[in-house]
Amino acid sequence: MQKGKFITVDGVEGAGKSTQINFICEYLKDKGINVILTREPGGTEIGEKIRTMLLSNSTGKMHADTELMLMFAARNEHIQNKIIPVLAQGDWVLSDRFTDASYAYQGGGRGLDIERIAQLENWVLQDFTPDMTLLLDVSVHIGMQRVESRGTKDRIEQEDFDFFNRVRQAYIARAKQYPQRIKLIDAVQSVDDTSRQIQAILNDL
Ligand SMILES: Nc1ncnc2c1ncn2[C@@H]1O[C@H](COP(=O)(O)OP(=O)(O)O)[C@@H](O)[C@H]1O
Numbered sequence: 001m002q003k004g005k006f007i008t009v010d011g012v013e014g015a016g017k018s019t020q021i022n023f024i025c026e027y028l029k030d031k032g033i034n035v036i037l038t039r040e041p042g043g044t045e046i047g048e049k050i051r052t053m054l055l056s057n058s059t060g061k062m063h064a065d066t067e068l069m070l071m072f073a074a075r076n077e078h079i080q081n082k083i084i085p086v087l088a089q090g091d092w093v094l095s096d097r098f099t100d101a102s103y104a105y106q107g108g109g110r111g112l113d114i115e116r117i118a119q120l121e122n123w124v125l126q127d128f129t130p131d132m133t134l135l136l137d138v139s140v141h142i143g144m145q146r147v148e149s150r151g152t153k154d155r156i157e158q159e160d161f162d163f164f165n166r167v168r169q170a171y172i173a174r175a176k177q178y179p180q181r182i183k184l185i186d187a188v189q190s191v192d193d194t195s196r197q198i199q200a201i202l203n204d205l
């Protein structure tokens, strides 16, 4: 029996996910909610090993289907051995990225057939889905400017502007397809104004 709530935060690089996740975490804790913070790909010991394989530049070129399946392999571990047990004990889970990212990056970015992604989603998630997804939206240009100071880019971050534009458009398409679950946040605004939008949505939840 699921008791806690599962919230995911998604969006392109530099949208402000890490920044806002910290805010959400503090806000929920203030309300007396026990929340654990996790991320994808990763979140478990095996998942983090798969993350290294996926994101390390030393991995080099990888077939897009392999990338997709590794994402879902890590996600399976994450759901079965972390997310579901934590929710079952009544705590909340906040994840930096989740399945929508597979549709955005491997679907939009890499151009994989959405139907094939949906097959994996059905297999791994069945009817499990986040209670709420906060999609932080900024233009790729702004996102890239914000992360410039981060220095070295991982294997997926090496992709070009057009790739990330397709990622962003795929995210927006997901939000239009699932308006109940996915809340589109204008993340171009200041950190505080973006937090205020999120706070209003969390209060509804
Ligand atoms: N609303 C915002 N306006 C301006 N800068 C921001 C905003 N949100 C985050 N930043 C800054 O942009 C950079 C990327 O933010 P971050 O939260 O790490 O994004 P993400 O986790 O989505 O890649 C950080 O340096 C952060 O301080």
Ligand SMILES: [Mg+2]
Pocket: 017, 018, 019, 096
């Ligand atoms: Mg981040």
